Every structure is written in C-alpha cells, then in structure tokens.
Amino acid sequence: MALLEVRNLHVEFPLGRKTLQAIHGLSFALDKGERLGIVGESGAGKSVAAFSILKLIAKPGRIAAGEVIFDGRDLAKISDEEMRQIRGNRISMIFQDPMMTLNPVLTVGTQMVECLKAHRDISDAEAKRLAIAKLREVKIPSAEERFENYPHQLSGGMRQRVVIAIALLTDPAVIIADEPTTALDVTIQAEIMGLMLDLCRDHAVALMLITHDLAVVSQVTQKICVLYAGRLAEQGPTRSIITQPKHPYTQGLIKALPQQNEPGARLFQIPGTMPTLDDVPAGCAFHPRCAFADELCRREVPEPRPIGDHRVACHHAEKVASA
Amino acid sequence: MSDSQTLLSIANLRKQFRITADSWCGGGGQVVSAINDVSLEIRKGESFCLVGESGCGKSTLARTVMGLETPTSGTIAYGGTRIDDMNDGARLPYRRRMQMIFQNPYASLNPRMTISQTLEEPLRFHQPGLSDSQVRDKVVTVMESVGNNTSWLSRFPHEFSGGQRQRISIARALMVDPEFVVADEPISALDVSIQAQVLNVMMDARNERDLTYLFITHDLSVVEHFGTRVAVMYLGVVCELADTRTLFAGPRHPYTQLLLSAIPKMDGSEMTHDRMQGEVPSAMQLPSGCVFHGRCPHAKAVCKTDIPALRDVAGRQVACHFAEETG
Numbered sequence: 142m143a144l145l146e147v148r149n150l151h152v153e154f155p156l157g158r159k160t161l162q163a164i165h166g167l168s169f170a171l172d173k174g175e176r177l178g179i180v181g182e183s184g185a186g187k188s189v190a191a192f193s194i195l196k197l198i199a200k201p202g203r204i205a206a207g208e209v210i211f212d213g214r215d216l217a218k219i220s221d222e223e224m225r226q227i228r229g230n231r232i233s234m235i236f237q238d239p240m241m242t243l244n245p246v247l248t249v250g251t252q253m254v255e256c257l258k259a260h261r262d263i264s265d266a267e268a269k270r271l272a273i274a275k276l277r278e279v280k281i282p283s284a285e286e287r288f289e290n291y292p293h294q295l296s297g298g299m300r301q302r303v304v305i306a307i308a309l310l311t312d313p314a315v316i317i318a319d320e321p322t323t324a325l326d327v328t329i330q331a332e333i334m335g336l337m338l339d340l341c342r343d344h345a346v347a348l349m350l351i352t353h354d355l356a357v358v359s360q361v362t363q364k365i366c367v368l369y370a371g372r373l374a375e376q377g378p379t380r381s382i383i384t385q386p387k388h389p390y391t392q393g394l395i396k397a398l399p400q401q402n403e404p405g406a407r408l409f410q411i412p413g414t415m416p417t418l419d420d421v422p423a424g425c426a427f428h429p430r431c432a433f434a435d436e437l438c439r440r441e442v443p444e445p446r447p448i449g450d451h452r453v454a455c456h457h458a459e460k461v462a463s464a
Numbered sequence: 465m466s467d468s469q470t471l472l473s474i475a476n477l478r479k480q481f482r483i484t485a486d487s488w489c490g491g492g493g494q495v496v497s498a499i500n501d502v503s504l505e506i507r508k509g510e511s512f513c514l515v516g517e518s519g520c521g522k523s524t525l526a527r528t529v530m531g532l533e534t535p536t537s538g539t540i541a542y543g544g545t546r547i548d549d550m551n552d553g554a555r556l557p558y559r560r561r562m563q564m565i566f567q568n569p570y571a572s573l574n575p576r577m578t579i580s581q582t583l584e585e586p587l588r589f590h591q592p593g594l595s596d597s598q599v600r601d602k603v604v605t606v607m608e609s610v611g612n613n614t615s616w617l618s619r620f621p622h623e624f625s626g627g628q629r630q631r632i633s634i635a636r637a638l639m640v641d642p643e644f645v646v647a648d649e650p651i652s653a654l655d656v657s658i659q660a661q662v663l664n665v666m667m668d669a670r671n672e673r674d675l676t677y678l679f680i681t682h683d684l685s686v687v688e689h690f691g692t693r694v695a696v697m698y699l700g701v702v703c704e705l706a707d708t709r710t711l712f713a714g715p716r717h718p719y720t721q722l723l724l725s726a727i728p729k730m731d732g733s734e735m736t737h738d739r740m741q742g743e744v745p746s747a748m749q750l751p752s753g754c755v756f757h758g759r760c761p762h763a764k765a766v767c768k769t770d771i772p773a774l775r776d777v778a779g780r781q782v783a784c785h786f787a788e789e790t791g
Contacts, residue, residue: 296743328722329517356730404688
C-alpha cells in the first residue's frame with residue numbers, strides 16, 4: 142500500500158456567490174522513499190494541493206471531497222489535535238522563502254529544540270545534541286556556532302539548509318518541498334537540490350517536490366504530476382513525461398524551453414495564458430490554447446485515462462502522442 | 465580599440481555605494497564595491513548578455529550605463545561620445561536612443577495611467593512637435609508590432625497578467641525608436657510558458673528594428689539561446705567574456721565552469737552537488753587578489769595576492785592566472 146495516497150481531491154474557496162475550484166479531482170500516490178514532482182505554472186494549484194495534504198488551507202478554503210490517506214488514516218477527516226501529531230513530525234514541509242519560514246527573533250537552536258520538544262519527550266541537552274547532528278548532516282560548517290546564530294546572520298543558502306535540517310529533525314516519512322530553491326541562485330540551487338536528493342535517499346524519506354522548473358524536476362524525481370488550472374493534465378514516470386509527453390500542455394511546456402530550441406531561432410510558444418480560477422473555460426480548460434482542440438474539447442471535460450504508463454486528461458492524447 | 469562598429473564602450477568602470485555615513489571626525493564609512501574595474505564593448509546589432517548570481521553587480525552595471533547611477537570612476541561612451549559626465553540637457557538625446565525594460569512588470573508600469581497614457585508619455589516628451597493623431601498612430605503601430613491587442617490601450621495595468629504587462633513594457637521602450645535596449649531580467653518574473661512568448665517578442669523586435677541589446681539574466685539557458693556574446697560577472701568583475709558558442713562549448717574560467725555545471729539538465733542525469741566550496745564573499749570586504757580564489761578548486765598562492773587581468777586566451781577573454789590550464 143502506498144505511504145501517502147491522495148484520492149479524487151477537491152479543494153474549493155467560496156467567494157461571495159461564486160465558488161472557486163482550486164483543485165478538481167486530483168489523485169496520486171507516493172510510496173516510501175519515492176520522489177514525486179508536482180509541476181505547473183503559478184495558479185495551477187500546486188501549493189494548494191500541498192497545503193491541503195497538511196490541512197493548512199486558509200479559511201474559507203476547504204477540502205470539499207476526496208481522501209488523503211496517510212498510514213491508513215484519512216487526514217481529511219481527523220481532528221486538529223491528531224493532525225498536529227502528524228504535521229511537522231511525520232510529514233514535514235519546506236517553503237520557498239527561508240526568511241519567511243524562520244522566526245527572525247529566535248536563534249536557529251531555539252527553533253530546532255522547540256520543534257523537537259513539541260514532538261518528542263526529550264531533555265534540552267539531548268535535543269541540542271540531535272539538532273547539531275542534523276545541522277552537520279545538511280553540511281553546515283561549524284554547526285555549534287550556527288546553532289547560536291539568528292537567521293539574519295546566515296546567507297540564503299545556509300538558511301535553506303537550516304530549514305531542511307528542521308524538516309528532517311523528527312525523521313519524517315514524507316517531506317513536502319514547495320519551490321525550495323526558487324529564491325536561490327543557480328549554483329546554490331544545485332547544492333541544495335543535490336543535498337535534498339542525497340538525504341531523501343539515505344533516510345528513505347518520500348519527497349513531494351513542487352516546482353515550476355521542469356529541468357530541476359527531471360533531475361530529482363521519479364514521477365511527475367502536471368497540473369493545469371486546478372486539474373491533472375498528465376502524470377507518469379519522470380523520464381517518459383520529459384521525453385514522450387502525451388498531453389499538449391506538457392508538450393508545449395517542454396518545447397518552449399530555450400534548451401529544446403535551436404539557438405537564436407524563434408521559440409516554440411503556447412499562445413495565451415492560463416485562465417484564472419474564476420474564469421475557467423467550459424470543457425477542457427486548456428482548449429483555447431491548444432492546437433488539437435475541437436468541438437468535443439469545447440464541450441466535455443476530459444477525465445484522466447491511462448495511456449501507456451501515463452495518465453492523461455486529453456480527448457486526443459493518442460493523436461498528440463504521435464504528433 | 466573602438467572601431468565604427470562599437471556602440472557602447474565601458475572603460476575601467478567602478479561603482480561604489482556608501483552604506484554608512486562618514487563619521488564627523490573624518491573616519492570613512494563602509495563602502496560596497498558593486499563594480500570593480502569593468503571594461504567591455506558592445507557592438508552594433510549585438511545581443512550582449514551579462515550573467516551572474518545575485519549581488520555580482522550586473523544590474524548596477526546596467527543602471528550605470530543608463531545613467532540611473534553615476535560611476536565612481538571610469539567612463540562610458542555611446543557611439544564614440546562620452547556620456548557618463550554629461551549634464552541632463554546634453555544627455556537627453558541619448559535617453560531617447562537608449563531605453564530600458566525592467567524585471568518586474570508589476571512595479572514598472574504606473575497603476576494610475578492607462579496603457580495608452582503610459583505609451584504616449586515618452587513620445588510626447590521626446591518629440592513634442594508631434595500632433596495628437598500622429599502620437600496615437602504611433603502607439604497603435606508599436607502595439608501591433610509587438611503583437612499586442614490595441615483594445616488594451618484604454619485599460620489599466622492591473623487588468624493584465626505578468627506576461628502581457630511585460631509586452632506593454634517592451635512596447636513602451638520601443639515607442640521612441642531606440643537603437644539600444646537594456647533589459648534587466650525581463651523574463652525571470654514570468655511563468656515558463658510566458659517566458660517563451662516574451663523572448664520571441666524581443667527577438668522579433670531585434671530583427672525588425674536592428675536593435676542592440678544589453679540583456680541581463682541569471683538564466684544561462686536563455687543566454688545560450690538569445691545572446692551573441694556573453695560576459696560572466698562575479699563580485700563586480702568580469703571573469704570571462706566570449707562569443708556565446710565559444711563560452712558554452714568550453715568555459716575557461718573556473719567560475720564559469722561552475723556556473724555551467726550548475727544548470728539543471730533534462731538529459732536524464734541526476735543532480736549532484738558539493739562542486740563548490742564556500743559562498744560568495746561580501747562586496748563590502750572584497751577578497752585580496754582574485755575575488756574567486758576562496759571558492760576556486762585551482763587556487764594557488766598567486767591568486768590570493770595578484771588580481772588577474774582580463775586577457776585573451778583560446779579565442780575569448782578570461783580573468784584567471786591559470787586560464788591555459790583550466791580548459
């Protein structure tokens with residue numbers, strides 16, 4: 142059985158008379174030690190998916206339907222008290238901006254000890270020993286000194302390492318990382334992603350990596366979900382999603398990357414922009430931007446269906462795949 | 465050095481920012497050295513890219529070129545005429561010939577002006593003799609040339625997405641028919657599928673109008689696609705300057721090598737790390753000698769004492785004492 146399984150998840154935000162569907166029927170599974178990438182543009186619902194697993198969606202947003210099965214329990218139904226036992230303990234989260242995640246008026250050490258003592262019944266001395274060991278594990282030099290530092294005394298890359306160390310403190314089964322390297326420079330991004338990859342492998346931690354960067358996802362994960370306007374567009378093994386995309390949106394995203402085009406030539410472009418959630422077109426949400434769209438696409442929402450080892454939400458996936 | 469093809473030439477440019485005041489008894493305040501002795505030339509028709517990580521001085525260089533900052537020392541010449549020491553009146557014609565596109569299209573458009581007001585303003589300022597109908601015709605022509613719908617003109621910036629706003633910013637820069645456009649990270653705030661759209665608009669404008677670009681970015685895959693020549697900056701100095709193809713075929717400066725190896729690839733390889741030691745030093749206390757020596761795997765004693773000059777090696781310019789050996 143999968144470690145974490147999301148089944149037919151619907152998340153909605155009531156907004157006056159309207160209700161915005163932020164996530165519409167998303168399903169995926171994550172096995173122990175497996176690495177999954179959630180890819181999409183801003184507003185596609187990537188972060189909402191992550192937040193709803195941890196029940197962190199801001200009110201009035203709510204999980205309208207669906208199940209989030211973790212360790213045999215449905216997280217969508219358990220009490221807040223039970224959820225606190227899981228959040229930050231069995232499932233940890235890493236956010237985009239480490240300066241927003243760390244408390245600026247507490248030392249790194251205080252924050253780490255606080256996290257450990259919230260979930261374990263241990264002494265201060267033992268918590269400090271564990272925390273410093275974790276700082277070493279994420280390759281922070283002179284860990285004892287950094288333990289006493291405030292976040293502003295560390296560089297962006299070091300802060301993100303501290304955040305990773307905190308996420309790993311309680312030996313979680315799953316880490317959800319929401320754009321963990323977007324705020325960092327390329328060379329630091331390569332270090333942090335490499336580090337996360339090693340740590341997940343060494344500790345058999347499952348990783349759910351949320352990003353808009355297809356290249357990063359292709360180097361770190363084993364499978365990918367591509368989201369568009371709150372719905373699944375395509376999911377499958379990373380290699381084959383990158384090399385043989387079967388949804389026109391996935392194809393377009395990959396073809397539009399400069400490294401996939403002849404230097405100096407006009408880039409392939411997907412026309413238009415992703416619709417906002419209050420203005421999702423009828424039928425397939427992607428149809429106004431799609432070269433394959435026909436009457437059927439304008440009328441009927443395509444349900445994800447298996448094609449090879451992918452699941453694709455497109456009426457014309459066979460035609461797209463061979464195009 | 466400069467021939468008729470050179471459009472912009474920067475010589476020994478330095479820019480320092482004072483971040484604390486001098487003390488009243490005469491002691492010096494703290495100084496950030498953003499640009500340290502940069503010399504480079506941009507030829508007519510080029511798409512010259514400037515790459516580097518945050519804090520390397522690439523945006524400061526662009527702003528200094530545009531006259532938004534005054535250099536601490538050194539000179540900037542445009543079309544053979546020195547422009548950095550001009551007074552505002554003398555500089556005015558150059559402000560028309562040189563335009564800028566900024567990174568954040570949410571901050572660079574005035575929220576209280578309609579798109580047509582935004583586009584008309586530079587034209588009315590630089591060419592006050594034009595009639596209203598001439599101005600309006602020009603606005604429509606430019607909007608259409610970058611593929612923007614002219615129905616946008618009566619609307620306000622908040623009604624547009626990031627990519628649309630950036631295309632409006634491009635249109636604004638093109639309103640006065642510039643020769644030279646500085647684009648400071650024009651696509652990094654945009655979504656992947658929109659980045660391609662905006663890059664295409666910029667490339668079309670280059671082909672139709674014979675533009676010269678100074679394109680600032682941290683995204684090397686965009687450089688490889690868009691740029692003709694590229695300068696890699698690190699802590700306020702240019703460490704390697706080459707034709708784009710030469711650079712990507714075989715970087716010589718250890719920092720360029722590191723930067724290229726850090727680009728995530730889509731060839732099925734896995735992310736690796738620990739290629740680099742340490743972090744970027746502070747621009748307030750520059751390292752002695754080569755600014756990169758603290759992180760460089762090839763650093764020797766001489767790198768800690770002598771600043772390497774930019775010199776010709778293997779068909780490009782490299783600022784490294786051991787450029788012959790790093791290939």
